[in-house]
Amino acid sequence: MKKYNFNAGPSMLPREVIEATAAQCLDFNGSGLSLMEISHRAKDFQPVVDEAVALFKELLSIPEGYSVIFLGGGASLEFCMIPYNFLEKKAAYLNTGVWAKKAMKEAKLFGEVVEVASSAEATYTYIPKDYTIPADADYFHITTNNTIYGTEIRKDLDSPVPVIADMSSDIFSRPIDVSKYGMIYGGAQKNLAMAGVTFVIVRDDMLGKVSRQIPTMLDYRTHVEKGSMFNTPPVVPIYSALETLRWIKRNGGVEAMDKLAKQRAEIVYGEIDRNKLFHGTANVEDRSLMNLCFVMNEEYKELEKDFLDFAMKERGMVGIKGHRSVGGFRASCYNAQTIEGCEALVACMKEFEAKH
Numbered sequence: 001m002k003k004y005n006f007n008a009g010p011s012m013l014p015r016e017v018i019e020a021t022a023a024q025c026l027d028f029n030g031s032g033l034s035l036m037e038i039s040h041r042a043k044d045f046q047p048v049v050d051e052a053v054a055l056f057k058e059l060l061s062i063p064e065g066y067s068v069i070f071l072g073g074g075a076s077l078e079f080c081m082i083p084y085n086f087l088e089k090k091a092a093y094l095n096t097g098v099w100a101k102k103a104m105k106e107a108k109l110f111g112e113v114v115e116v117a118s119s120a121e122a123t124y125t126y127i128p129k130d131y132t133i134p135a136d137a138d139y140f141h142i143t144t145n146n147t148i149y150g151t152e153i154r155k156d157l158d159s160p161v162p163v164i165a166d167m168s169s170d171i172f173s174r175p176i177d178v179s180k181y182g183m184i185y186g187g188a189q190k191n192l193a194m195a196g197v198t199f200v201i202v203r204d205d206m207l208g209k210v211s212r213q214i215p216t217m218l219d220y221r222t223h224v225e226k227g228s229m230f231n232t233p234p235v236v237p238i239y240s241a242l243e244t245l246r247w248i249k250r251n252g253g254v255e256a257m258d259k260l261a262k263q264r265a266e267i268v269y270g271e272i273d274r275n276k277l278f279h280g281t282a283n284v285e286d287r288s289l290m291n292l293c294f295v296m297n298e299e300y301k302e303l304e305k306d307f308l309d310f311a312m313k314e315r316g317m318v319g320i321k322g323h324r325s326v327g328g329f330r331a332s333c334y335n336a337q338t339i340e341g342c343e344a345l346v347a348c349m350k351e352f353e354a355k356h
């Protein structure tokens with residue numbers, strides 16, 4: 001049975017990326033050594049980082065004055081590094097889900113945190129829109145795609161203070177105006193690479209403004225100055241990111257990714273809205289194009305487990321169980337997700353409907 005991967009993260013990557021990375025793990029650039037066993041200082045590895053950085057800049061049209069770095073520790077470590085490096089007195093946060101809340105929790109260790117708005121009272125089913133960003137905040141933190149709840153801020157917000165965005169689960173899925181952000185970051189394992197590397201795009205003039213001492217490894221300047229080579233970087237994950245970036249470029253860049261994301265979403269949300277068994281959980285105008293969340297309608301609730309069993313065991317739909325805090329189902333459709341995969345999911349939903 002063919003498997004369709006709807007995992008939320010780590011998640012589906014293009015087959016070509018996996019094969020090219022696997023090949024380099026066996027023999028890196030014809031050296032007779034594995035990518036896993038070479039020094040990150042080897043002259044062959046520097047070009048990998050250089051090309052990955054160059055492709056970040058090219059694909060996202062990153063303007064002058066920004067640095068791209070690769071770190072360990074996941075997006076979760078950024079939750080702490082951000083206030084460490086940027087919070088002098090006060091920071092503003094938009095609370096759109098569990099990840100946003102976790103980011104706020106760390107920031108509170110460093111200074112005053114203003115929650116400008118929250119959709120917690122509605123299980124984060126929408127993106128708050130009417131709020132004021134305090135003009136004296138050091139930055140405004142947002143989570144552009146709420147992986148668990150299936151909501152997304154799919155545009156670049158205006159703000160009187162630098163916007164810092166967690167784009168773990170929607171980076172490279174649409175063109176972004178990087179000049180509207182002080183920093184963009186994310187764990188790579190949703191839409192970019194295998195697990196193990198975090199990307200950071202930071203505006204250089206944001207750095208070095210706080211008065212506190214910052215431990216060397218937690219100071220963004222260390223990694224900017226050393227081009228992600230201060231200590232041993234996650235070599236294989238960075239390589240897999242490079243292969244994905246090349247794949248995005250070969251396939252038409254972020255404009256093409258955006259178009260595909262819209263096509264996939266139309267197919268899957270179209271069926272969620274049509275099918276009498278299901279309904280979507282997120283506010284329609286805030287629906288994520290990356291994580292499509294839906295549940296069984298009240299009168300069919302008892303069929304939830306049957307549908308999961310049918311979809312997963314009999315039709316090869318992997319990872320469509322919703323996050324435990326939302327329940328139901330979640331079809332994650334990152335860049336690598338195919339139209340064929342979405343159509344297979346729709347066929348499976350229709351088939352199940354016909355049986356009931």
Ligand SMILES: *Cc1c(COP(=O)(O)O)cnc(C)c1O
Pocket residue numbers: 009073074075076077099143145146147166167168169186187188190
């Ligand atoms: C998965 C996820 C995280 C956590 O990423 P880690 O790399 O596991 O720390 C943070 N933010 C968002 C939006 C996520 O989807």
